[in-house]
Amino acid sequence: MDIAHNFKIKTSTDKVYEALTTQKGIMGWWSKDCDITQKVGEESHMRFNKDGKIVEMQFRVDTLQPGEKVSWSCVGNPNPTWIGTELRFDMEQQGDEVNFSFTHGxxxxxxxxxxxxxxxxxxxxxxxxxLKNYCEKGEGQPW
Incomplete structure (x- = not known):
């Protein structure tokens, strides 16, 4: 069972890749409180304030292919549905847009x-x- 999103982003694959793999990028669209690694096999940590309680998620970085693909495995999350799931981000430049595909599977x-x-x-x-707003306009809506 998967969750999938496919859409176009008016930017470059370099910008999308930066948004997915750097501290600044993740803080711009997903998690305001995080520790992001850029090394395959290491773990990134994202923290979210949910009704005054800090919820922490851990992801192992599985794939880093600049301008093409990023994938992580969820290795820690208080939401039991996430444990063992994979997050995959694929991108392909097409003119002045990026064909973007996300699967949480x-x-x-x-x-x-x-x-x-x-x-x-x-x-x-x-x-x-x-993520789309962050890549196109420089401002996302992270939690």
């Missing part, structure tokens, strides 16, 4: 229609818009 089917999975889908709707 490998969810266990038992979570279909359940609140933790539905909350995840809604969250990615927000953050994919935030």
């Amino acid at each position: 490998n969810f266990d089917d038992k979570w279909a229609g359940q609140p933790p999975f539905e909350m995840t889908k809604e969250g990615w709707d927000h953050f994919m818009n935030s």
Whole structure:
């Protein structure tokens, strides 16, 4: 079971790659409080303030292909639906736009229609818009 988003971003693959792989980039569209690594095999940490409680997520960096692909595996998250899932970001330059594809995959089917999975889908709707805004306008809506 996967969550997928495909859209165009009016920017370069360099800008999208920076948004996905750097501290400044992640803070611009996803997590205002994070520690981001740029080394395959190491873990990045994102923290979110949810109703006064800090929620921390950990992701192992699996793939870094500049201008093409980034992938992470979720190795820590209080939301049990995320553990063992993969986040994959693919990009391809086409003229002055980037064809962008995001997949958050490998969810266990038992979570279909359940609140933790539905909350995840809604969250990615927000953050994919935030990523697009950050890459195109320089300002996203991170939490």
